Amino acid sequence: MHELEQVGPRLRAVRKARGWTLDDLAERAGMSASTLSRLESGKRQAGLELLLPLTRQLGIRIDDLLPEHERDPRVRRPVIHRDGLIIAPLAPEDSPVHTYRITYPIGVDLPELRTHDGFEWLYVLSGRLRLRLGAQDLVLARGEAAEFDTRVPHAMSAVGSRPAQVLSIFNADGARIHTHAPAPAD
Numbered sequence: 001m002h003e004l005e006q007v008g009p010r011l012r013a014v015r016k017a018r019g020w021t022l023d024d025l026a027e028r029a030g031m032s033a034s035t036l037s038r039l040e041s042g043k044r045q046a047g048l049e050l051l052l053p054l055t056r057q058l059g060i061r062i063d064d065l066l067p068e069h070e071r072d073p074r075v076r077r078p079v080i081h082r083d084g085l086i087i088a089p090l091a092p093e094d095s096p097v098h099t100y101r102i103t104y105p106i107g108v109d110l111p112e113l114r115t116h117d118g119f120e121w122l123y124v125l126s127g128r129l130r131l132r133l134g135a136q137d138l139v140l141a142r143g144e145a146a147e148f149d150t151r152v153p154h155a156m157s158a159v160g161s162r163p164a165q166v167l168s169i170f171n172a173d174g175a176r177i178h179t180h181a182p183a184p185a186d
Contacts (some may be wrong), residue, residue, distance in 0.1 A: 077093060120150050
């Protein structure tokens, strides 16, 4: 319940940060200034019928009015095994940036070039990685990095006698393609 006590003061802080008066926001949200004043002071319970128009006018989410919960910062997601790759998630599933440690096995041919929306950033932790990017055929060694638009045809595989371990960072589109199995063909 302590969290609900913070809704009013947070609402007031956002309103003031916008430079709006009680009357300004109340009029925009279709309520009386006295109702808004009672909400902000905690004298009135904050229900959805009041919070929805207010948050819409302020351009925020209702969650923005609540304090963040302390969460366990450890990432506990299962390792993904896909097409011989070992993909270890290093960020929470709902993270805006998707980070993985990907192990490319030895003895696997370079897969077919593919394209998809997104961007990828990678850093070679160990081994050597072959990166085919458009017409370029590159080999990245430990400590080297690359960044590219994934709309350019690309493929990767380990080169040499050791698996390649890579730290890969994707935006949401790139992560979806690399970590989810393709839909079966009709």
